[in-house]
Amino acid sequence: MKIFGKTLLALSLMGAVAAAAQADDKVLHVYNWSDYIAPDTIAQFEKESGIKVVYDVFDSNETLEAKLLAGKSGYDIVVPSNNFLAKQIKAGVYQELDKSKLSNYKNLNTSLLKAVSVSDPDNKHGFPYMWGSIGIGYNPEKVKAALGADAPVNSWDLVFKPENAAKLKACGISFLDSPTEMMPAALHYLGYKTDTQDKKEIAAAEALFLKVRPSVAYFHSSKYISDLANGNICVAVGYSGDVYQAKARAAEAGDKVKVAYSIPKEGAGSFYDMVAIPKDAENVEGAYKFMNFLLKPEVMAAITNSVHFPNGNAAATPLVDEDIRNDPGVYPPAEVQAKLYAIADQPAPVLRELTRSWTKIKSGK
Ligand code: N2P
Numbered sequence: 001m002k003i004f005g006k007t008l009l010a011l012s013l014m015g016a017v018a019a020a021a022q023a024d025d026k027v028l029h030v031y032n033w034s035d036y037i038a039p040d041t042i043a044q045f046e047k048e049s050g051i052k053v054v055y056d057v058f059d060s061n062e063t064l065e066a067k068l069l070a071g072k073s074g075y076d077i078v079v080p081s082n083n084f085l086a087k088q089i090k091a092g093v094y095q096e097l098d099k100s101k102l103s104n105y106k107n108l109n110t111s112l113l114k115a116v117s118v119s120d121p122d123n124k125h126g127f128p129y130m131w132g133s134i135g136i137g138y139n140p141e142k143v144k145a146a147l148g149a150d151a152p153v154n155s156w157d158l159v160f161k162p163e164n165a166a167k168l169k170a171c172g173i174s175f176l177d178s179p180t181e182m183m184p185a186a187l188h189y190l191g192y193k194t195d196t197q198d199k200k201e202i203a204a205a206e207a208l209f210l211k212v213r214p215s216v217a218y219f220h221s222s223k224y225i226s227d228l229a230n231g232n233i234c235v236a237v238g239y240s241g242d243v244y245q246a247k248a249r250a251a252e253a254g255d256k257v258k259v260a261y262s263i264p265k266e267g268a269g270s271f272y273d274m275v276a277i278p279k280d281a282e283n284v285e286g287a288y289k290f291m292n293f294l295l296k297p298e299v300m301a302a303i304t305n306s307v308h309f310p311n312g313n314a315a316a317t318p319l320v321d322e323d324i325r326n327d328p329g330v331y332p333p334a335e336v337q338a339k340l341y342a343i344a345d346q347p348a349p350v351l352r353e354l355t356r357s358w359t360k361i362k363s364g365k
Contacts, residue, residue: 028286029054031064031075033273034222035245036130038306045293051286059222060178068093068278076281077290082272083180085126086119086345094125095279101288102127104295107315116272119345126274128312129294130241130304133332133340134181134269136262137224137243142171142234156189156264159237160208165215172233173212177219179358180351181343182209184269185237188341194269195344199353206357213364225249231257239271240329241309248308261329267339272312 030042034057042053056075058064061084067073068080068088080088088094099105105127112128120126136158143151143158146167152158159165165173176182184194186205196202217233224236228246230253236243240261247259275294277287293299300311301319308324310331317325324330332340346354 025283025286026050027052027054028077028283028290029056029075030077030290031056031058031067031073032077032079033057034059035225035242036079036273036303036307036309038302041299041303044299045290048293049286049289051283051289053290059220060176061180062178072280073278074282075278076283076287077275078278079129079273079275080126081343082116082119082126082128082274083343083345085274085276087348089120089125093278094276095281095284096124097126097277097291098288102292102295104292107295107297107300107313109312109314112272112312115342116274118342120274126276127291127295129273129275130307130309130311131270131272132240132309132330133263134176134185134237134271135240135243135264135329137228137236137238137246138260138262139171139228139231139234140258140260142231143168146171146234153260154262154265156185156266158264159235160186160189160212162211162215165212168235169215169217172217172227172235173215174224174227174233174236174238175216175219176221176237176239177362178221179354180346181269181271182237183354183357184341184343188267188269194341195346197347197350202350202353202357206361209357209361210364213361219362228259229253229257239309241307244308244327244330263329263332263336263340265339267341269343270337270340271343 028051030053042055046053061081064078064080065084108127113123116128117123138153143153147164157164159173183205186208187196187201188194190204192201224233224238225242225246227233228236229249243261250257250259275291281287297313297315297319300313300316304311304320305324308330
C-alpha cells in the first residue's frame with residue numbers, strides 16, 4: 001500500500017513536471033532592441049504558432065551582454081550586434097543553429113551572411129536581422145537657426161567641432177550611450193583606425209569628446225527618437241532607422257517638426273544585429289519556429305516598413321515600400337556603403353579602456 005502510495009505520488013509528480021514542460025513550450029521569451037519590430041509581428045506569430053511571446057527590449061549591447069554573461073537570462077531569442085555576438089560565442093553563450101529547422105534560411109542575403117561570418121565563422125550561431133548606420137539625426141530648421149544655412153549637417157564637424165556643438169547646445173544634442181559605437185566615431189574623425197588598440201589614440205578620442213561634453217544634453221540610446229520627433233532636441237547621434245522613425249512620428253503628429261538623417265561624408269559606423277539562441281534557452285523548438293517566421297520575406301519586409309532599417313532578407317527587398325527602399329539614408333548606395341566601417345570586436349583590455357574613457361566622458365571630468 002505504501003509502495004502504491006509512493007508510486008502514485010511519483011506518477012502525479014511526473015504528470016506535474018510534464019504539464020510544466022508543456023506550458024513552457026507554449027511560451028517564448030524574446031529579448032530584442034527597442035523600436036525594432038512591426039506593431040503586429042508578435043501577434044501574428046502567436047496566432048500562427050499558438051506560442052505566447054514574452055517580449056522584452058533593451059537599447060544597448062552592453063545591457064544585453066550583462067544579462068547573457070550573468071547566465072540564465074531566461075531568453076530563448078536574443079539579438080546582439082555581430083561584434084558582441086563574436087565575443088559571446090567565445091564565452092560559450094550560444095548554441096549552434098540546426099539550419100535544417102530553418103526552411104526559410106535560403107531567403108537571407110548571401111553577401112551579408114558572408115560579411116557577418118567574420119564574427120561567426122560559417123554563420124553557425126546566428127543570422128542577420130537588421131543592419132544600419134550610426135549617423136546624425138537633426139532638425140534642419142533648428143540647426144539652421146543655430147549655425148546658419150551652411151551648417152555642416154553632412155559632416156561630423158557638426159558635433160565634434162566644439163564651436164558648433166556650443167551653438168547647438170541650446171536646442172539640444174544627444175549622443176548614444178555606447179562606448180563601442182561612439183568611440184570609433186571620434187577615432188574615425190581624428191583619422192585613426194576605428195579598431196585601434198593604441199592607448200594614445202583612444203586618449204585623443206576621449207579628449208575630443210571631453211571638449212564637446214559641456215554642450216551635450218544627454219547620453220541615451222533610445223530616448224532621442226521621441227525627443228527629435230517632438231523638437232526637444234535638435235541633433236542626435238543615432239541609429240539610422242531610429243532617426244527615420246522620429247521623422248515618421250513627427251509627420252504623424254502634424255508635420256510641425258522636421259527631422260532629417262545624414263551619413264556624414266567622412267564615413268560612419270555600421271552595425272549588424274544577429275538573431276541567436278542562448279545555450280540555456282528553455283524553449284528551443286519555439287525559438288526555431290520564431291526564427292523561421294522572421295525569415296519569411298513578408299514578415300521581414302513589414303518590419304523594415306515599420307522601423308526603417310534594412311533587413312538581412314534578400315527575398316524581402318522587393319516587398320519593402322519603394323520610398324524606403326530607394327532612400328539612400330536607409331539603403332545606402334554602394335559608394336556610401338564603401339565609406340561605412342563595421343564596428344569591430346575588440347579584445348577585452350581595449351574594451352575596458354574604451355569603457356573607462358566613456359565613463360569619464362559621461363561624467364564630464
Ligand atoms: C533599434 C536600434 C538597433 C540598432 N532601435 C542598434 N543595433
